[in-house]
Every structure is written in C-alpha cells, then in structure tokens.
Amino acid sequence: MRLTSKGRYAVMALVDLARFDGINPVSLRDISLRQGISLDYLEQIFSKLRKKEIVQSVRGTQGGYILNKKAKEIRLTNIFDAVDEKVKTVQCKKESKKGCNGKSTKCLTHNLWDELETHINNFFDKKSLDDLVKENFERRL
Amino acid sequence: MRLTSKGRYAVMALVDLARFDGINPVSLRDISLRQGISLDYLEQIFSKLRKKEIVQSVRGTQGGYILNKKAKEIRLTNIFDAVDEKVKTVQCKKESKKGCNGKSTKCLTHNLWDELETHINNFFDKKSLDDLVKENFERRL
DNA sequence: ATGATACTTGACTATTTTAGTCGGGTTTAT
DNA sequence: ATAAACCCGACTAAAATAGTCAAGTATCAT
Numbered sequence A, B: 001m002r003l004t005s006k007g008r009y010a011v012m013a014l015v016d017l018a019r020f021d022g023i024n025p026v027s028l029r030d031i032s033l034r035q036g037i038s039l040d041y042l043e044q045i046f047s048k049l050r051k052k053e054i055v056q057s058v059r060g061t062q063g064g065y066i067l068n069k070k071a072k073e074i075r076l077t078n079i080f081d082a083v084d085e086k087v088k089t090v091q092c093k094k095e096s097k098k099g100c101n102g103k104s105t106k107c108l109t110h111n112l113w114d115e116l117e118t119h120i121n122n123f124f125d126k127k128s129l130d131d132l133v134k135e136n137f138e139r140r141l
Numbered sequence C: 001a002t003g004a005t006a007c008t009t010g011a012c013t014a015t016t017t018t019a020g021t022c023g024g025g026t027t028t029a030t
Numbered sequence D: 001a002t003a004a005a006c007c008c009g010a011c012t013a014a015a016a017t018a019g020t021c022a023a024g025t026a027t028c029a030t
Helices: A006-021 A028-035 A039-051 A076-082 A110-126 A129-141 B005-022 B027-036 B039-051 B076-082 B110-126 B127-139
Strands: A057-058 A064-067 B053-056 B064-067
Touching: A006 A028, A006 A039, A006 A064, A006 A076, A006 A129, A028 A039, A028 A064, A039 A057, A039 A064, A039 A076, A076 A110, A110 B110, A110 B127, A129 B110, B005 B027, B005 B039, B005 B064, B005 B076, B005 B127, B027 B039, B027 B064, B039 B053, B039 B064, B039 B076, B076 B110
Parallel strands: none
Antiparallel strands: A057 A064, B053 B064
C-alpha cells in the first residue's frame, strides 16, 4: 500500500501555508518553490481544497490562499477526503448486497480489512494540521 | 492508499489453507475455486510464499501446499513481505543522504509519514494467521 | 508405463491509476 | 495597462497492477 503524491503534497502544502497563515495570503508559486512541487499540480490540489472549504482563495496580484478554518480544526481526514485520497482495503462496494469477489458471502478476511481501514483512519482522525505545524516547529529548536 | 490484490489474495489464500492444514496438502485449484482467485495468479503468489518459507509444496497428484510454520508464528508482516506488499508513505529512499523531493533537508511532513508507516506496520505485526482463522471460526458459530 | 494432477517458471499484456502537463481563461493590485 | 495570481478542463506519459499464457517437471494411482 502506498500513499499517493496527491495526498502527501496536499498535507505538505497545507503545513507550509499554515506556518505563514494569518499574515498574508500565500501564493502557490511560493509553496511550489519551497516544497518542490509542480505549480500546475498544486493548482489542481488547491482547487479541491477550496471546494471542500479547507482554504479560501484571494485573487489578483498579492493574492494566494489562506486557511478557511483554524489549523486545530483541520484534520488529516478532512484533507485526504478533499483530494480523494481514500483508504481502500477491499475492492467490493459497500452498498452491494453481494459479498467479496463475486461470491455470495463475505470473504474470509473481510473483517480484517475493515479493521485495518479503521486502524488507519483513526490515525488520520487524530492528527490536526496544528499538530503538524507544532511538531515541525519543535524539531527546529 | 489502497491494498493491492496480491497482498489481499495472499492472506485470503493462506487463511483458506490454514483451515485445512494438518490433514492433507491443499491444491491451488481448490483455493482458486473457493476464493474466486485466478489459478495462474495464485501460482505466482505461492511461488513467492514458498521462497520465503511460509509454505511448503507437495508435487504430483494429491499434492498441494502446506504451511511451513505454525499458524501462530506467521504474521501478516511476513506474508506481505513475501509478496512484496510494502507500506510506502514516502517516495524518498531511506539510504539517500538527500532529503525529500530532491531538497537538502527532510520535508516538513517527513516525521508524519514515518509515524504513519509505523502505525500500519504495528497492525500487521500483531496479527497472526492463527488469529484470523480463529476469528473466522467464531463468526460462523 | 502412462495418464492425470498439480507444482514451476518466465515472459507477455491489457487495464487502471498516478502524476503530472498544457492551454486557455478571469480577477485584481499597482 | 500589465503583471501576478487564481481558475478550469482536457490531455498524456509513465508506472503499477492484475492478470494471462505457454511450456515445462514431479509424482501418484492404476
């Protein structure tokens, strides 16, 4: 299982943004340069973040993005959700009446994968953007 | 992040095998039919499991595979490791002196991804094949 | 012996996902 | 006016995934 760049970049970019937040909007160009992420790709990512109301945009010169909520209230879950970084341990649709692999019953390991999914999501639920900024700050002392 | 079929199938197949283990070798054909997994694909998977000494093969008619260790001693970690299902949260090579994304320092969120990796691997370390067989048995009562 | 069953191996391929790129906008401060 | 920035949709190359396929070899039952 691997984390995709989109999810990773979204978090990196938001941590970067959060560190400067409250003063001026931060432009994607700056984030792109600091974090080494393609500007075009960042635009895609921030478009999603804006639609999910995690950030607000400021257009025009001197524009950029600012957080739309307190960093403490933004959790990894929210970020990943916004950019469609989902945790998927099974193929089978949840809604489907059928079991896994086209069988009529749930596969032998269905519960296991559900547990795993919960385990990972718990981690994402616990971490807020604020936590990340603070951890990062402490590391630098 | 998604779990690949290879990893999922490996675990499903081993749980299936473990339930019949101790009596006779279990053929991949049977596992294929019961679990709805392509026989050819199972052969690839079991080839890896055998090389990592998780199963033993018995050739010829009435042949198949048997566990090479006690189910209690086989952990998800071992299984995933055998079939190259790795947990990868960062792109950057561990060995590389350089940081992430070609920068000279570690990325702002490097610690986070390391933590996540550990969190997931802990889950895999705790679960043994025996646990899975038992859980499955209890569900059926 | 011989046929059937089952493991063994390696190469090949189609599909899907990922990770972007590209080209055109629109808005706004200076 | 113009440059800096956001905005949007379509396109594409590369990688990973999920298999398939072909040609074996070993062993058992008869």
